[in-house]
């Protein structure tokens with residue numbers, strides 16, 4: 001069920017105490033020269049939509065812009081401070097709870113959002129509102145490891161596959177060569193175990209970690225389906241808790 005398409009009369013009847021709201025949280029940031037800035041927004045939204053269809057879980061409107069200041073050197077990147085994202089999702093969760101939906105999953109599409117969402121979830125828990133963070137690339141880590149050369153890439157095979165399956169027209173496959181970042185296989189730089197990179201551009205000039213050349217829409221569909229199945233199972237469990 002799509003929250004934003006309900007009338008208030010329908011919402012009054014549909015939003016049950018056992019419902020688990022799905023709140024997609026995205027980002028608008030560098031995803032290389034070949035993928036749209038809203039890659040994380042689209043992937044989070046698609047996984048949440050697919051999950052909502054499996055269990056009729058209420059799908060809330062997507063929070064589009066996240067914590068992406070570390071991509072600021074790449075044109076088009078937008079960001080909000082972590083405390084703004086925290087306050088915003090907390091407020092949405094409180095509003096949903098006022099209508100009886102006190103269980104929610106933040107369907108996160110961007111790793112930079114995680115700590116702000118985690119802080120929000122901890123504050124909300126003390127108010128009797130139970131929010132959990134679902135990150136599709138974490139939930140299907142085994143499948144990704146078996147499928148992709150670099151499972152947790154940024155704008156590489158994993159994310160390019162997702163966008164090929166959602167909005168293929170937004171992928172510029174002619175720029176794959178330019179996008180591939182040779183030798184960049186992990187996020188960040190570490191010296192003696194200490195993270196020393198503040199911005200993405202410090203370790204990847206193209207903004208990419210990994211190589212999109214083996215991406216395919218079939219893989220993206222597989223990732224979405226596996227993620228949605230996982231999240232649907234989690235929501236079923238959460239819904240049954242007293």
Ligand SMILES: [Zn+2]
Pocket residue numbers: 031039040109110154155159
């Ligand atoms: Zn991304």
